[in-house]
Amino acid sequence: MPADRPQVLVFDVNETLSDLTPLRTRFEDIGAPGHLLATWFAGVLRDGFALTAAGGYADFTSIAHDGLQATLSGLAGCAGDGEAAARHILDGFAHLDVHPDVPDGVRKLSEAGYRLTAMTNGSVALTERLLDKAGVLDRFDALSDVSGPRCWKPAPAAYHYAVERVGVRPDQALMVAVHPWDIDGAQRAGLDGAWLRRGASVYPQTALPPSYSAQDLRELPDMLTAERP
DSSP: OOSSOOSEEEEOOBTTTBOOTTHHHHHHHTTOOTTHHHHHHHHHHHHHHHHHHTTOOOOHHHHHHHHHHHHHTTOTTOOSOHHHHHHHHHHGGGGOOBOTTHHHHHHHHHHTTOEEEEEESSOHHHHHHHHHHHTOGGGEEEEEETTTTTSOTTSHHHHHHHHHHTTOOGGGEEEEESOHHHHHHHHHTTOEEEEEOTTOOOOOTTSOOOSEEESSTTTHHHHHHHTOO
């Protein structure tokens, strides 16, 4: 465990704060099976990572749109305008809610004296809407997305951009995410990492182990404050 208490907590957004489950219904609305959500979203991340690794950049919406067109093309039972279908699914991001543990966890962390920020491979506009809807937007010092550094997490520059915006060094920040790749990337960039398991039981052995592991955001505040010097 880290010896020093972090000053800033950097939150991932998609799946860490937001619950993507309602997007399954959006797939079903257009005649596609709901389970395609996981396949499509994994493909979006893959393509964003690949562009970053190759020195390119495109925003989340553009990559997600391309991925939907490929996923839905020729799919049995999925009829109608492909552009309208993709737009229907992507519009669902504006209507998502946070996971139930997020509001209490965010408030407890803020009240414990931690500064909070967010860094997403998505967009600041959707993050702001999500947090405002949950009643916790005022607890965050800043919201960042990958349009700033023009590279997706887990590239080191993405994490450095996020901490620089709130005026701290990487070693003064803790990344909070459900994705092991995000925790691994943050720790390779000099931050500490807190993995939210959200029901998962296996963390990959090929990734750097997290500094903290908590079931959800209700558990994390007590875990951090218990180690306060």
